[in-house]
Amino acid sequence: MSMPTIREVRAYTVRGGGADYHDQGEDHWIDGQIATPMGKYPEYRPHRRNFGLNVLGTLVVEVEATDGTVGFGVTTAGELGAWIVENHLARFIEGTRASDVEKLWDQMFNATLFYGRKGIVLNVISGVDLAMWDLLGKLRDEPVHQLLGGPVRDELSFYATGARPDLARDMGFLGGKMPLVHGPAEGDDGMERNLAHLAKMREAVGSDFWLMWDCWMSLDVSYATRLAQRAREFDLKWIEEALPPDDYWGYAELRRNVPTGMWVNTGEHEATRWGFRMLLEMECCDVIQPDVGWCGGITELLKISALADAHGRYVIPHGSSVYSYHFVVTRHNSPFSEFLMMAPKADRVVPMFSPLLLDEPVPENGRMSVSQLDRPGFGVRLNPDCELARPFTH
Numbered sequence: 001m002s003m004p005t006i007r008e009v010r011a012y013t014v015r016g017g018g019a020d021y022h023d024q025g026e027d028h029w030i031d032g033q034i035a036t037p038m039g040k041y042p043e044y045r046p047h048r049r050n051f052g053l054n055v056l057g058t059l060v061v062e063v064e065a066t067d068g069t070v071g072f073g074v075t076t077a078g079e080l081g082a083w084i085v086e087n088h089l090a091r092f093i094e095g096t097r098a099s100d101v102e103k104l105w106d107q108m109f110n111a112t113l114f115y116g117r118k119g120i121v122l123n124v125i126s127g128v129d130l131a132m133w134d135l136l137g138k139l140r141d142e143p144v145h146q147l148l149g150g151p152v153r154d155e156l157s158f159y160a161t162g163a164r165p166d167l168a169r170d171m172g173f174l175g176g177k178m179p180l181v182h183g184p185a186e187g188d189d190g191m192e193r194n195l196a197h198l199a200k201m202r203e204a205v206g207s208d209f210w211l212m213w214d215c216w217m218s219l220d221v222s223y224a225t226r227l228a229q230r231a232r233e234f235d236l237k238w239i240e241e242a243l244p245p246d247d248y249w250g251y252a253e254l255r256r257n258v259p260t261g262m263w264v265n266t267g268e269h270e271a272t273r274w275g276f277r278m279l280l281e282m283e284c285c286d287v288i289q290p291d292v293g294w295c296g297g298i299t300e301l302l303k304i305s306a307l308a309d310a311h312g313r314y315v316i317p318h319g320s321s322v323y324s325y326h327f328v329v330t331r332h333n334s335p336f337s338e339f340l341m342m343a344p345k346a347d348r349v350v351p352m353f354s355p356l357l358l359d360e361p362v363p364e365n366g367r368m369s370v371s372q373l374d375r376p377g378f379g380v381r382l383n384p385d386c387e388l389a390r391p392f393t394h
């Protein structure tokens, strides 16, 4: 088959959930009181949306091939991301062969180095890369997991992230990762409250269920060390993203400080093989957690994952829904997956990118069969009921 080229790239934005999963309505657990780096300012403590956690919104990138086939990818980047795609990246995307993902990634990354490297620019590059893999799967009539070498197991197993690990246990998940509520600025009282909550959850779930804390970059080494040491009594499996992402030295110290057997996990706000190289070579963590929509997409994740494998480390992607599932099932060093509980009260399973996608698979009883992923590309469709805007054209 002769490979089509890309005829047009289009960048859309959409609000209300989707890839910007923090862009939820009032009273959603994910936007409630959670420890954050802004928690030192009391006015920004009660609600994460107060400091703008949801300002970006979702970016949808569509790539249309010369034969009319369309692939798409979604990420967190909104209008800023749409501007970058339409005004800068389009020149590399249009005219490229649909299978030339490697060359395209290299061009997008190098052309944006002077203002990119991490953060929103890498989210955008990821979104384009995911659209290209989706297109390639559709053109070849194969699921992306087949393009990546094929599954190494028949099903995926999930832990749940949300405010109600006790309910996640009843839903068949392997474990529950809770948001840490109180940060260092809330002193000893906050520390005691955090521990009391963990104790209560351990009591509720029993001893054979993983419990983890997601600290969303909010702590310092001293606080995280004390928290981890005291959490040993309640068998905390891992402490996640305890420190700001740039504090590689702090992570290395924390990893030396935590009780034997407790994992230090991080990486959802890290990007590219070079960022993860720092985490791995400095022995910052036990598990890396790249977000497929933020770290550079599938093309970059393949490199990050190989590097982690050579360091004997697991890759358990952050969120990422189908982008994670198609990848994880092809790697031996990705033995389980995250599922983010998007129901406002974390009391039922709702697709992570809801309501933006149709056919988005979800775990049943904490598991997902590979057969649920057996559709061309990433196997999902854009929901026509979600109103997309195209703020810029080129």
Ligand SMILES: C[C@H](O)[C@H](O)CC(=O)C(=O)O
Binding pocket: 030, 034, 161, 178, 179, 214, 216, 268, 318, 319, 338, 340
């Ligand atoms: C719950 C966390 O604060 C965040 O919203 C999600 C996250 O970090 C994770 O799923 O991991």
Ligand SMILES: [Mg+2]
Binding pocket: 214, 215, 216, 240, 241, 268, 318
């Ligand atoms: Mg996290």
